[in-house]
Amino acid sequence: MKIAVLGTGSVGPTIAAALSALGHDVVIGTRDPKATLARTEPGATGGPAFAAWHAAHSRVDVATFADAAARAELVVNATNGAGSLEALTAAGAANLAGKVIMDVANPLDFSRGFPPSLNPVNTDSLGEQIQRAFPEARVVKTLNTMTASVMVDPASVAGGDHSVFVSGNDAAAKEIVSGLLKGFGHRDIIDLGDITTARGAEMVLPIWVRLWGALGTGAFNFKIAR
Amino acid sequence: MKIAVLGTGSVGPTIAAALSALGHDVVIGTRDPKATLARTEPGATGGPAFAAWHAAHSRVDVATFADAAARAELVVNATNGAGSLEALTAAGAANLAGKVIMDVANPLDFSRGFPPSLNPVNTDSLGEQIQRAFPEARVVKTLNTMTASVMVDPASVAGGDHSVFVSGNDAAAKEIVSGLLKGFGHRDIIDLGDITTARGAEMVLPIWVRLWGALGTGAFNFKIAR
Numbered sequence: 412m413k414i415a416v417l418g419t420g421s422v423g424p425t426i427a428a429a430l431s432a433l434g435h436d437v438v439i440g441t442r443d444p445k446a447t448l449a450r451t452e453p454g455a456t457g458g459p460a461f462a463a464w465h466a467a468h469s470r471v472d473v474a475t476f477a478d479a480a481a482r483a484e485l486v487v488n489a490t491n492g493a494g495s496l497e498a499l500t501a502a503g504a505a506n507l508a509g510k511v512i513m514d515v516a517n518p519l520d521f522s523r524g525f526p527p528s529l530n531p532v533n534t535d536s537l538g539e540q541i542q543r544a545f546p547e548a549r550v551v552k553t554l555n556t557m558t559a560s561v562m563v564d565p566a567s568v569a570g571g572d573h574s575v576f577v578s579g580n581d582a583a584a585k586e587i588v589s590g591l592l593k594g595f596g597h598r599d600i601i602d603l604g605d606i607t608t609a610r611g612a613e614m615v616l617p618i619w620v621r622l623w624g625a626l627g628t629g630a631f632n633f634k635i636a637r
Numbered sequence: 638m639k640i641a642v643l644g645t646g647s648v649g650p651t652i653a654a655a656l657s658a659l660g661h662d663v664v665i666g667t668r669d670p671k672a673t674l675a676r677t678e679p680g681a682t683g684g685p686a687f688a689a690w691h692a693a694h695s696r697v698d699v700a701t702f703a704d705a706a707a708r709a710e711l712v713v714n715a716t717n718g719a720g721s722l723e724a725l726t727a728a729g730a731a732n733l734a735g736k737v738i739m740d741v742a743n744p745l746d747f748s749r750g751f752p753p754s755l756n757p758v759n760t761d762s763l764g765e766q767i768q769r770a771f772p773e774a775r776v777v778k779t780l781n782t783m784t785a786s787v788m789v790d791p792a793s794v795a796g797g798d799h800s801v802f803v804s805g806n807d808a809a810a811k812e813i814v815s816g817l818l819k820g821f822g823h824r825d826i827i828d829l830g831d832i833t834t835a836r837g838a839e840m841v842l843p844i845w846v847r848l849w850g851a852l853g854t855g856a857f858n859f860k861i862a863r
Contacts, residue, residue, distance in 0.1 A: 526837075618834075636858050
């Protein structure tokens with residue numbers, strides 16, 4: 412599938428590399444491709460600089476948000492939650508119309524320090540904001556409840572015996588996304604319901620952050636035991 | 638141990654019965670014991686009327702919030718989250734001073750219908766509100782992330798292979814509560830940290846509610862796979 416992954420933090424390149432390794436035609440979307448490709452400072456979470464990452468993943472193209480979205484059949488929103496709507500607006504409503512947006516971002520607000528707050532909560536979610544802003548796109552919230560390495564390699568934690576959630580209004584879009592999740596190795600995909608259920612999935616983040624602190628690692632995931 | 642369980646909804650009697658069966662000396666606290674004991678209508682979640690429940694659990698005494706707390710070494714807050722501070726105030730600060738409050742309630746707000754909102758969120762939690770209101774008590778948030786039957790019988794779901802969280806400022810209080818949790822059969826007790834981590838545990842509720850809808854049962858629990 413032709414897939415655009417928007418975002419060049421720790422999540423975007425991780426997902427892009429995994430999708431590329433699975434044989435998908437992947438392009439990373441960023442605000443300024445030249446500046447992104449010139450980055451030589453290490454990633455925020457200790458990952459390699461983007462230039463070094465790209466040298467090792469040269470099959471993944473790098474383009475503007477708009478160019479990346481225009482040529483893709485499916486768009487992954489892996490941008491910082493606080494900047495997601497701006498990034499998707501730069502990608503362009505016309506380039507997103509009819510397409511599946513796999514939204515893995517969290518609306519974390521670090522303005523008051525650590526731990527971050529979530530904004531919005533309760534009566535809205537980033538997933539819903541994106542769906543409202545791009546009504547012709549088909550938004551599926553997923554993967555936001557785990558760290559990037561677990562998103563693309565669930566077997567790295569407890570042999571893959573844990574759960575991933577999908578939320579969205581379009582059943583066919585959830586099927587397409589579930590196919591990608593299975594490609595990564597996810598076995599327990601729970602359909603929470605329409606895009607309003609993204610509120611629940613996003614509100615998991617505060618305990619995720621505390622578990623990360625308590626366990627001293629992000630290498631864990633939620634399993635719904637039943 | 639002498640334990641007061643405050644609350645006569647679906648959670649309080651379930652916990653009281655389980656603690657009594659384990660040999661603890663249990664009293665249920667309620668606003669008006671005479672009115673509670675006279676209740677013949679079924680419980681809100683389809684459980685037995687309180688009168689019928691009490692006939693089957695006559696070893697559990699029923700008293701006012703204050704009398705129940707006064708005679709207990711440990712107090713379980715199993716009241717409705719929206720009324721918890723009022724119930725604990727009725728129990729009386731002097732009756733709570735120095736004691737462990739095991740807080741299993743969630744601050745759910747149904748005023749806008751279903752699904753409920755959480756209030757407070759992000760920068761505060763019911764657990765913290767209780768700790769602030771009763772600074773001499775030792776509040777431990779726990780068990781709020783699962784349905785009542787799973788709280789007291791974790792083996793009823795996936796053989797008990799799932800997790801329970803504790804949050805609190807007092808390490809000794811968390812040890813005492815962990816002992817009770819082990820008595821119920823909980824094996825994976827994760828200490829999230831101080832009482833501010835109750836924010837994370839409480840913000841799990843929105844996805845719990847959606848999972849309950851998606852799975853068609855409350856007989857599930859979160860396991861932290863790692």
